[in-house]
Amino acid sequence: MSRPWTADLGDGTYRNPVLNSDWSDPDVVRVGDDHYLTASSFGRVPGLPLLHSRDLVNWTLIGHALQRLEPAADFAVPRHDCGVWAPSLRHHAGRFWIFWGDPDHGIQQINAEDIRGPWSTPHLVKAGKGLIDACPLWDDETGEAYLVHAWAKSRSGIKNRLTGHRMSPDGRELLDEGTVIVDADTIPGWFTLEGPKLYRHDGYFWIFAPAGGVETGWQGAFRSKEFTGPYEERVVLAQGRTDVNGPHQGGWVRTAAGEDWFLHFQSRGAYGRVVHLQPMRWDAEGWPVIGDGGEPVPVHTKPAAPEQPVEAPAVGDDFPGGRYGRQWQWTATPRPGWTVEHAGDGLRLSCVRTAYAHDLRALPNVLVQRLPAEEFTVEADLVLHSDEPGANAGLAVLGDAFSWIGLEAGADGTPRLVHRHAEGTAEHERDAAHPRAAPGGRARLRIEVTAGARCRFSADTGDGFRPSGQVFAAAPWRWVGALLGLFATAPAGTGPAGTAEFSAFRTGG
Template identity: 25%
Template sequence: MMKKMILKSWLTSLAASCLLLTATGQKNAPVFSKVVYEGNDQVYNDYPLKEGEFYNPILQGCYPDPAVTRKGDDYYMVVSSFAMFPGVPIFHSKDLVNWTQVGHVLDRVSQLDLHDTGISEGVYAPGITYNEYNDTFYMITTAFAGGLGNIIVKTKDPWKGWGEPIKLDFQGIDPCIFFDDDGKAYVVHNDAPEKAKERYNGHRVIKIWEYDVDKDQVIAGTDHIIIDGGVDIAKKPIWIEAPHLYKKGEKYYLMSAEGGTGGWHSEVVFISDSPKGPYVPAPSNPILTQRHFPKDRPNMVDWAGHADIIKGPNDQYYGVFLAVRPNKSGRVNTGRETFILPVDWSGIFPVFENGLVPLEPKLKMPEGVVNETHSGKYFQNGNFTIIEDFTSDKLHPRWIGLRGPREAFIEITRKGLKINPFDAHIRELKPTSTLFHRQQHDVFTFTTSMIYQPDSKNDLAGITCLQNEGSNYVFGVTKIDGEYVLLLERNWWPGRQGEKFSKIVAMAKIDVKKPIRLQVAAEGDDYQFNYSTDGKTFKNLGGIVSGDILSTNVAGGFTGTLIGLYATSNNASLPEN
């Protein structure tokens, strides 16, 4: 099995190399020699860490829908990736504080083909579970791309890659697999009720199936509904989803999100004597939510829910979950992030400690754990600076593509990172030649140096800030009427329906004989796009522009802002004649 996985991975790499060879030597390919990302949020200046503390969220930026599992002293966590490629980031920790990105679970096109997928489609709500009976890790998810639907992949070692997807024979979303201590397995997931039984908009159910571990498939005819609507269907709860099944003692617990992914989001729990139910809701539901507090509270964290629980160091339970940190204008540009809280499970039901009061930016670390998130060895949080000079032959997994592999368009050269442009622009539902980094702070700068001489108006390269294919800014160099120009374009196409609003905010003639430094600087809802031709002094282009279209709660969808190094040979960012 592992030999087949390695062979397929090698073939995929070979195919990507062939694409590179085809593009190598291409004219009009920009070279980016350095990127500096610097975050400087006031909350972290106001709340410096003391000994024995760490920051929450643990994964800043668009890393939503976390799920976690454990093998011995090793913890593995996965999050949603939608149409980003590779798919399903996976992280490792020994202590639930210091996390390292292992890579991605779905890192080959043979596993995940996102070619014409909207950015908020693709891969949703992965679950990860270790099965001690066959020493195997399982990642199960819903993939709205390539006709996949619900799939499962397996590995003996998450550091060494995952197998090809196995398509599962059921509908619905948000599946999770559970292995009982008798060796039996079950899959739970969100689904729609039968049409004749749908009571209201948002009415959903949780189903359970028996799972055949040998055949890796749900067992036909074993499915039935274990939760109808939510905790109290008389109150018309919406979007019961993201279920996780646990066993503690002789009891089974089903934990799910309820209330939708926005301001009414919450986590609820049920109990049963059998994995197949019936399940009774806890009297103290919800066990996690931020929905009851004033919207003008300082350092607001909101939308908390979609959680998973794991026994951590010193046998203390912890729960990971998604939440958002809106800026002062109420925008959600950093997207849905991964948070963590201790869980008190000393009673019958688990309760997130301080999960029903306004969440704080810091937590006390588990006893005996040292915070090394600023050592450079682990995923950073708080305020930090990332410098990428593109001298390594392997990019950090924080860098991602959209709808296709990075390796199809990037090339490491002596001068830096070359992006060989695709014949696709940022507004198309196609793989784009764009290398993305997530926005991780409310206040940040992202600066890069670029060498580039376009041949015509069809060529453009620079920076894009993108929430989705219909909501983005393009800040790049092109050639119009024989002159090199730098332009800033705002694209706003709500839901990719109705009238498009694409506007060239500003343009300036520019000297391309020397490297150009491009910068996006944001402070909350205010974004500025700056440039320098002397390597020292920055000039602004277009003034202060609104980050509204880069916000999840304005542009819609499920992602946060992505900042990209962008090139195209099919430039659509042009002034009207």
């Protein structure tokens, strides 16, 4: 099957979004001719995805910087809106650095000499509730280091403020109690100021920060000769006459050719926060102008950069050697035994016994990845190796509401095809279609997704694909888009409950 989305139009231009998936709160850095991007990963594991591009248009996923979330007990179960919020990626003193805010624990930092690792263990730079969106700055002009962060009102009771600190050059401790350097309550019309990115340019401290809310906000820029202010502000990117709602929160990068670009997200409901690339220039007064006069561009000439093949982060997976690709994450910290090692191809999942077998939202052992485009088709081949009544496995669209199609062992252990769903307010799933026979415990599963994240399920149990149930409208979680998922589970009990084998996962546009 084909790649669902590519941004490179093949004629020297690109279309937005350059990353048409939920790479929320992106930040970017250049080292030499290479650009690297990270994004929020919330409660999924591994966290802090790492993407690479030479031209800012064609991106590949090269790994993750965070292999587990701490404290471990907090992330033993799914916590979809917690964990890693709005990281900042920087390169300083020959090392890569990532700072992020965990809204329940504080500001964390990791670093590595090589982008592919090994990365250091997380270090808590500032403990506290509601500390989010942290960004460091090492000032090459003075040798000083700084940190700025925002606040989550849900944990701290504070919002619309940016706090600044002086920081030790090793990035491990803050050297003062912190000062509110921007109070957006004093700026008429500004609200929900967050997501700051801190830079030094043209003699000024610059803070690029979004305001106005995820769905309808804008991108602001602040500048001051002194780190502690006072700062003057300007709106530098807004929806304007375009259909790109709430264009904001991202990072500025200067290419090796000296061009300035800005990567930011657009919130698109069940699809999550997709990433756009905007040209950027500086006006006569020294302020950044992003996009086309401050409005997002749909199509534009590519950055001047070394040639790069047309690429996008991988979606499909043949599970070579029984291993899943980098595009997959677990919905909580994984435990030994969830996957079964074997010598051939195909992914084998254990039917994990759990009291939450009828609510995928509560299962930690769901292997997930982002929706790869606005419209696409995904297929997966499944064999259920279990005669444990109630053991099941399938292909899911997972969010605040969910729907899945797959195989389940009936009361007599005979496998059957089932299709189930649950609304956002429902505690348990229910049948979306009547169960039907699945000879040999085999099925080919398919989901066709059309505009509006409308999902049509079907399956082939040996007599061709047949539609199943009604169209399902995918739903996001809080801050997180809907996800594609693979799982295997069984009712609570003791002893092994069998396995499920996914021999291929294919996608197309």
